[in-house]
Amino acid sequence: MPLVTSEKLLLDAQRNHYAVGAFNIENMEMVQAVIEAAEELSAPVILQTTPSTVRYAGLDMYYAMAAARAAKSNVPVAIHLDHGESFEMAAQAVRAGYTSVMIDGSHELYEDNITLTGRVVDIAKPNDIPVEAELGKVGGKEDDLDGGDGGYTDPQEAKEFVERTGISSLAVAIGTAHGVYSGVPKLDIERLKLIRKAVDIPLVLHGASGLTDESVIECISHGICKVNFATELRIAYSEGVKKLLADKPDTYDPKAYGKSGRLNVKELVKNRIIITGGAR
Numbered sequence: 001m002p003l004v005t006s007e008k009l010l011l012d013a014q015r016n017h018y019a020v021g022a023f024n025i026e027n028m029e030m031v032q033a034v035i036e037a038a039e040e041l042s043a044p045v046i047l048q049t050t051p052s053t054v055r056y057a058g059l060d061m062y063y064a065m066a067a068a069r070a071a072k073s074n075v076p077v078a079i080h081l082d083h084g085e086s087f088e089m090a091a092q093a094v095r096a097g098y099t100s101v102m103i104d105g106s107h108e109l110y111e112d113n114i115t116l117t118g119r120v121v122d123i124a125k126p127n128d129i130p131v132e133a134e135l136g137k138v139g140g141k142e143d144d145l146d147g148g149d150g151g152y153t154d155p156q157e158a159k160e161f162v163e164r165t166g167i168s169s170l171a172v173a174i175g176t177a178h179g180v181y182s183g184v185p186k187l188d189i190e191r192l193k194l195i196r197k198a199v200d201i202p203l204v205l206h207g208a209s210g211l212t213d214e215s216v217i218e219c220i221s222h223g224i225c226k227v228n229f230a231t232e233l234r235i236a237y238s239e240g241v242k243k244l245l246a247d248k249p250d251t252y253d254p255k256a257y258g259k260s261g262r263l264n265v266k267e268l269v270k271n272r273i274i275i276t277g278g279a280r
Contacts (some may be wrong), residue, residue, distance in 0.1 A: 003070050006078040006100035006226070007130035007168050009044045010202035013225040018277030019205075019216075022046035023269055024082060024230035026053055029262040030237060031065045037269035038075045042280035045075065045273070046100070048082040048228065051089060059096035067097065080132075082228065090120045094129050102132040102171070110157065117165040125166070132204055132226075135161050136173030155194040162199050169202040169226060170195075174219075176207030187215055189222060196223035204228065213275050220276060227276050233265055240264035 009020050023034045025047050038045035049062045063079055070077035080100035081093040090101045103120040105113035117133040124131050136153030153172040162170060172195055175187040185207075196203065202225035208216055209232035216227060240261035244251060251257070273279050 001070065001073060001076065003067055003097075003099045004076045004078055005128065005130050006046055006080055006132075009046070009076055009078060010130075010169055010225045012044075013278075014202050014223075017220070019220045019225050019227045020044050020046055021269065021273045021276050021278055022048050022080060022082075022204075022226050022228045023233055023272075024048045024050060024053070024228070025062070025066075026056075026234065026237070027258075028065050029258040030233065030265055031062075031069050033262045033265035034269050035069050035073050035075070035077060037266045037273060038077070038278075039073055041270060041273050041278070043075060043273045043278035044077075045269075045278075046078045046080050046226070048080045048230070050082050050230070051085045054081075054089070054093075059093055059098065063097045082230075083134075084120070087116060087119050090131075091123055094124055094127055098129070100130050100132070102134070104134050104171075106134040106136065106151075106173075110161075114161060114164050117161075117167060121166045130168035131165075132169040132171060133161070133165060133167045134171040134173070134206070152188060152191060153195055155191065155198040158195050159198040162201055167201065169204050170199060171204040171206050174205075176205060176211065185211065185215075187211075187219065189218060192219060192222045192224070202226060209233075216275055217277075227272075229269075229272055232268060236264040236268045237261035 013020050025031050034045055047066050066079040078099045081098050082102055083104040084090040084102050090103045093101045103117050105116040121131045135158055136151050174192050175185055203223050204226040205219050205224045206228045208227045208229050241257045244260040
């Protein structure tokens with residue numbers, strides 16, 4: 001089917017108390033792996049690209065791969081700009097055909113974040129493109145995204161932020177981090193509960209790679225409707241390639257590398273879809 005927007009997917013997840021898995025993709029094989037996993041579980045799925053990924057190959061390239069593969073699928077697939085770093089990049093994603101965008105103004109002052117996010121909503125909403133934003137700051141480092149030590153989302157600020165910007169979903173900072181965790185993360189579940197009471201739109205959890213299954217499930221039970229996975233997909237893909245080369249060092253066909261990486265990613269994505277409750 002054609003690519004869909006993330007808004008209906010997340011609203012259904014909110015009504016039915018599960019979360020849609022959102023998976024960062026880097027190449028054709030990862031696009032294939034994520035959608036194949038979703039098909040086998042009859043689950044909706046969101047493909048995502050970060051700014052560094054976009055700079056590597058371009059919005060048009062990733063949109064084309066996602067659209068081509070989604071057209072052959074019987075499950076809903078959205079293509080989302082993850083951590084859009086500027087108004088210009090978000091606007092380019094809308095023009096390229098992305099069916100969902102995030103503008104990340106979390107590094108800005110509160111009022112500046114509202115202004116930036118509102119501008120993106122203004123150009124996206126007429127095209128029926130939902131907008132995700134972040135309030136507070138998810139810590140850690142991934143690619144060229146550096147959240148530092150992070151900063152928690154204030155529930156009352158979240159309420160005002162949603163009302164003033166008109167966003168469709170909100171990424172919250174409750175103690176998760178991007179990249180690989182150096183220790184066991186301590187999630188502020190009580191803060192999540194307060195945010196859920198203050199805000200009625202779908203909530204998003206970033207930095208889920210490395211969280212325990214129990215932590216992800218607990219967050220979903222308290223209002224998270226979209227869970228982002230990135231770092232662990234890259235690790236899975238790379239480990240698949242490394243294993244092939246270790247077992248068969250004379251391999252020279254790039255398709256063989258891609259197939260091995262794709263299989264690893266697919267199995268990981270299936271597990272994450274089951275954990276988030278998206279399987280049917």
